[in-house]
Amino acid sequence: MKGGSNVVIEPHRHPGVFIARGKEDALVTLNMVPGEAVYGEKRISVEEGENKIEYRVWNPFRSKLAAAILGGVDQIHMPPGSKVLYLGAASGTTVSHVSDIVGPEGLVYAVEFSHRSGRDMLNVAKKRTNIIPIIEDARHPHKYRMLMGMVDTVFADVAQPDQARIVAINAQHYLKNGGHFVISIKANCIDSTAQPEAVFAGEVKKLQAERLKPQEQLTLEPYERDHAVVVGVYRPPAKNKGE
């Protein structure tokens, strides 16, 4: 193309995630099912050599995980091939992008309590074999134990006051030792009267009590107000004291 191409795909710090620049200015993931959009999002086709590669735009104004990625989070712990337990999958929009990231080798267990949004998620899972949809209450993880295996990462976006406990219970059941968790916290949902910083600190305390050790915390400006994402490790191996 004369004078450079219209769209350039830049690989992101996190494998499986890309940034489209040029005419576009967007966070994208590699579409696992080319030719199909999941929730009406824009698709971007790029020619690389002979074959065309299709990417799907991932809206950070809708997805907390996308907002955290653009906010500069250090780790999301979802490399290709990993197994992720996704709590609060809703209609499966972000889940579809996580399924793009972990790729055909990986697995996403998507848990959603609401039947209505669960129905949309089922439709997403029909096209993507690496999503296992679970329409069940995340407060009772034993109810879906027959579908689950051990996972590498737990992602939670449940917006409930007892979010820390929900994550802890699920971690106890399905998260391997040294596995990681990524939690999105909406300050309003935990305590609408307290200062957001105080709410985040309180949640971090609760997590620590459940042996979920936080490693970093990130607020989601400019995409969300009073939201934070906490990333950490579950039951990390004890450090060798001799070191």
Next chain:
Amino acid sequence: MDVNGNFLCFHNTLKLEFYTLHPKLFTSALTNQLLGLSVCLLIYLKHQDNAMSSWKKASKTNQKTHRERHQPEARAHLGLLEKKKDYKKRSNDYHRKQKVLKILRKKALNKNPDEFYFHMINSQMVGSRHKEKIKPDTHTPDQIKLMETKDLKYVNYKRTIEHKKIDKMQSSLHLLDSANQVKNNHTFFVESTDEVKNFNLASRLDTHPMLLNRKTNRVRNNDLQNLSLPQVSNESLEQKKKVYNELEKRLNREKELSVIQQKLEIKKFLKDKTTKKPKQIKPGTKDAPLVYKWEYKRKK
């Protein structure tokens, strides 16, 4: 020959010439062949007074045109000399005004002191102009209520449209450049005070120190070495700029509409006579409505 004694003479070459002769001379001219022409055709124009005016006009081409004189140098200090064209203008203006004055004088003499018509009381002088008095339109309270709700609904409707357009645009325009500049809090949890002292952000994130301000994508050191990006075309960058401009305008418009909506809503609530009059807490500004506090009343 015409009435003025002009006669025409056609040469054998068919060239035309004009001569003005005294009628008495005419006969002698003819007989003596004064002009010495061998063949001469005379055309007698006794009965055609108006005809052949084109000859008259054509004759003027050789005429000298008399121009009006300009101001002589000796009188130059008096300014430009008025020409007829200028005089005509001045004169016409003067006579027109005189005519108007005459009519007005006549009207004043014929004035009836008892004269009355309604326009006298339905109009008034505003400044130096005579203007109609505008009578206030009257509405029933119900009509006013309806009109006000229509206003509010229209603003709501416009705001919804704007909001939807913004949503659609933002779904693929992620403000990556401004996201790099907007501040957010990034906290790292470490185990000891030693770690706090020796904390190095670039090494913790495993990236180049130059990339620390580029929050949206801090590429890892390993990936940096084999990263090669093709050139982006200028046209596409311009296109992007254009779309972002539009987005910015829409965002501003949505903000304005939301302020108007809030102000209209407050107005509507204040009209409610069934509740006690609320107390004003904050005055309105150009980007926020007035804030009132109503007395708390338990509904259930």
